[in-house]
Amino acid sequence: MKKNYFYALTLLLQMALGYVSASAQTYRVDLAGIWSFRIDSLDKGINEQWYRQKLADKISLPGSMTTNGKGDDISLNTPWTGTIVDSSLFVKPELAAYRQPGDIKIPFWLQPIKYYKGAAWYQKTVKVPEGWKDRHIELVLERCHWETTVWIDDQQVGIGNSLGTPHIFNLSKAITPGTHRITIRVDNRTKAIDVGKNSHSISDHTQSNWNGIVGKLFLASRPAVFIDNVQLYPDIHKKQVTAK
Numbered sequence: 001m002k003k004n005y006f007y008a009l010t011l012l013l014q015m016a017l018g019y020v021s022a023s024a025q026t027y028r029v030d031l032a033g034i035w036s037f038r039i040d041s042l043d044k045g046i047n048e049q050w051y052r053q054k055l056a057d058k059i060s061l062p063g064s065m066t067t068n069g070k071g072d073d074i075s076l077n078t079p080w081t082g083t084i085v086d087s088s089l090f091v092k093p094e095l096a097a098y099r100q101p102g103d104i105k106i107p108f109w110l111q112p113i114k115y116y117k118g119a120a121w122y123q124k125t126v127k128v129p130e131g132w133k134d135r136h137i138e139l140v141l142e143r144c145h146w147e148t149t150v151w152i153d154d155q156q157v158g159i160g161n162s163l164g165t166p167h168i169f170n171l172s173k174a175i176t177p178g179t180h181r182i183t184i185r186v187d188n189r190t191k192a193i194d195v196g197k198n199s200h201s202i203s204d205h206t207q208s209n210w211n212g213i214v215g216k217l218f219l220a221s222r223p224a225v226f227i228d229n230v231q232l233y234p235d236i237h238k239k240q241v242t243a244k
Contacts, residue, residue, distance in 0.1 A: 027132065029219040031124060035061050039070065040119040040185070051151035051183040055123045064145070064212030071116030074104045078115050081190070082203035084108055109204045119187045120211050130177045132221045139169040139182070142215030146202070149185040161193060163201050172224070186211055
């Protein structure tokens, strides 16, 4: 009996993940590597439809603008995310040398080489396999900072706005087998969802307020009909599990 329960539960989980047969297998296209890139400090990209254009700069993903050396030089006017409560850097004579352009030393947190807060655009041309026709297709971005807007070719497909969970976009109606252009606008400014200026999830006191996409990034494919949510309710007295 226990063996039968185990087999049934295993089968349900396999169905949820799309692994029951070769036709239901989950496929992936890894998007890690070199992407086209452009900084949008003046917020012109949406009005000028940068998703229709080829971005001229390059950047490596997974990664951030900071890890790629992109952004503005550090200055006394850098718009940090986090409160500075100690004025010593700005007024003490013995720290005057560290207030000079090119030799700025910020003592309050780990100082990045470059800093940027605002919108930036990431773009990559991908080839969707022929075997993905009529299948469910998703774009998965494991960790973004912060808000993402995604276009497939010239069509906007959605906006992601989470600091703690992956940004997942359903592309089934926007993408087909063949060559396509993925454009992602990332904005690391505090907007409608305000977690607080000194929140550890965004402030320069801790992880810093970086702009980019880190972790796994890929296209995923599975059958158009699939199990997305399996819930198991054990009953130890009856020695059984109800699966929904």
